[in-house]
Amino acid sequence: MKEELQQYGLSEKETELYLASLKAGKATANTLSELTGIRRSTVYEVIESLKRKGIMASFKKDKKYYFSAAKPKALIYLLREKERNIKNILPELEKFSASTIIRQEAEFLEGISSIKQEVLNMLNHKEILVYGASAIGDEFFGSFTANFARKRIANRVKMCAIIGKTIPAHMRDSDVKSLTFIRTLDLFENHKTAYFIYGDVFLTISLGGELAAIKIKSKNITNSQRQIFEELWKIAEK
Numbered sequence: 001m002k003e004e005l006q007q008y009g010l011s012e013k014e015t016e017l018y019l020a021s022l023k024a025g026k027a028t029a030n031t032l033s034e035l036t037g038i039r040r041s042t043v044y045e046v047i048e049s050l051k052r053k054g055i056m057a058s059f060k061k062d063k064k065y066y067f068s069a070a071k072p073k074a075l076i077y078l079l080r081e082k083e084r085n086i087k088n089i090l091p092e093l094e095k096f097s098a099s100t101i102i103r104q105e106a107e108f109l110e111g112i113s114s115i116k117q118e119v120l121n122m123l124n125h126k127e128i129l130v131y132g133a134s135a136i137g138d139e140f141f142g143s144f145t146a147n148f149a150r151k152r153i154a155n156r157v158k159m160c161a162i163i164g165k166t167i168p169a170h171m172r173d174s175d176v177k178s179l180t181f182i183r184t185l186d187l188f189e190n191h192k193t194a195y196f197i198y199g200d201v202f203l204t205i206s207l208g209g210e211l212a213a214i215k216i217k218s219k220n221i222t223n224s225q226r227q228i229f230e231e232l233w234k235i236a237e238k
Helices: 001-010 012-024 027-036 040-052 071-101 111-122 135-141 144-154 219-235
Strands: 056-061 064-069 105-110 128-132 158-163 180-184 195-198 201-206 212-217
Touching: 001 012, 012 027, 012 056, 012 064, 027 064, 027 212, 040 056, 056 111, 105 111, 111 135, 111 180, 111 195, 111 212, 128 219, 135 144, 158 219, 195 219, 201 219
Parallel strands: 128 158, 158 180
Antiparallel strands: 056 064, 105 212, 128 195, 195 201, 201 212
16 A cells, blocks of 8 residues: 555655554544654654645644544545646647747767768758868868769759858859859868758768767757858858
């Protein structure tokens, strides 16, 4: 019984006191202290906790306070009442949850193969925004960047890029230029990190030392990153 009562939500001392009071019928705090071995001062604290839960009552008789436990069936009635209360507010809780919780997924990509695969996933979107490292990418990816550019044009995927003054050769190709819009910032000339925004994804690729990337899927974060990109675009040179 003790285990079941604790699963119901009673603490160990609440369980001891409830059972002792149930057996005694009615008892003073001193009696309950003797029956349970719980200190008298603590007995009062536990009684107050049980009264707040609706399973202990008190009354005064002959200038003494007595305490009695609620009948066992009252536990079921209280659970049903709690269930009704939750059901009443459940629709609002679900609305609140849907409106405030933003699903957010983060994934660490290690190794050139997994990063290349994610870069190719960009081709499933109509637009790619990128700022940061540019020419240094060719050192890590070799011909992959030029091949990606050709595939991007074939898929009619627009790219807006804010990069350093040194523009990679494949970006200057006449076919690629038709769907590639570039502005430059000195800040990114030797920058070793590239930041990509596409769909609901924000991808950061570190090209300094060991090649690694972090992919975050979140509307909230991509919206913030788009705002940052727009501000950088305003101050970058055409």
